Amino acid sequence: MKLALLLAAVDARIGGVMVFGDRGTGKSTAVRALAALLPPVSAALAGFHAEGSAPPAPKATVPVPFVDLPLGATEDRVVGALDLERALGAGVKAFEPGLLARANGGFLYIDEVNLLEDHIVDLLLDVAASGENVVEREGLSVRHPARFVLVGSGNPEEGELRPQLLDRFGLSVEVRTPQDLASRVEILKRCDAFERTPVDFAEVWRAAEKKTLKQIARGRAGLAKVAMSDAMLARASGLCMAVGADGLRGELTLMRAARALAALEGKLEVTPDHIARVAPLALRHRLRRGVLDETGSTVRIERALDELAAA
Structure with a gap:
């Protein structure tokens, strides 16, 4: 998220x-x-x-x-x-x-x-x-x-x-609600710390927030410079075809999201890793539900990514 x-x-x-x-x-x-x-x-x-x-x-x-x-x-x-x-x-x-x-x-x-x-x-x-x-x-x-x-x-x-x-x-x-005990306890501790001393809590996380802020600013500034080669465009389109995404909106979103991720990381070129990381976000809600396929959308996308990588 x-x-x-x-x-x-x-x-x-x-x-x-x-x-x-x-x-x-x-x-x-x-x-x-x-x-x-x-x-x-x-x-x-x-x-x-x-x-x-x-x-x-x-x-x-x-x-x-x-x-x-x-x-x-x-x-x-x-x-x-x-x-x-x-x-x-x-x-x-x-x-x-x-x-x-x-x-x-x-x-x-x-x-x-x-x-x-x-x-x-x-x-x-x-x-x-x-x-x-x-x-x-x-x-x-x-x-x-x-x-x-x-x-x-x-x-x-x-x-x-x-x-x-x-x-x-x-x-x-x-x-989903976290199912591991450590994560739930950490959430309780942070909520409690914020409610008791909100100013101190904000100060603890100020450096992390500034880092995120700089990352977003750098991403926006560098977005136009990020290149996406024909091979990466073909990979994005091939993935959309493999999972049966309807229309072209999915691959347009996949292209933009992969570029945004590369810019967010300060990279100048989209790689297969960028495509793989944003593919579930861009495509999971665009897949038809197969009557005989009980696997979730994300699993189907990951399976298609593995098959493309092996090809």
């Missing part, structure tokens, strides 16, 4: 992250922590700036936007609508920005995305892919940038996301 979030932070074109897993496994905590960890962004590039309003100061910065989308949100609340107060009071048509405008330049997080209405999820995925939100309401026509990392989480026991919607998320991960 952490790797998927870091890759999405390096390259937003990957298309967001879908996290399925047990309740109470830190899904939302991890997403919020990453948003809080990232360096401030230019105020001019974040949020929504209405026409006619004073532009932000050239060097002004704001924290990375992190917007929660509630399950009961209406379409108008999400995309924005006519500002009725100004329309009735002043007789002017003005745009009231929605959650997509607030998320511009940051993260849009949907907990229990599998319980959200399908047409809202479809709308979110369209905007996340295009980077632009278009609103046509009561004679009002507004087009504004909406570039954000879309992160959804959910519990499979409460319903699956439709395959055609799940396919639109760039990366997908499954989080």
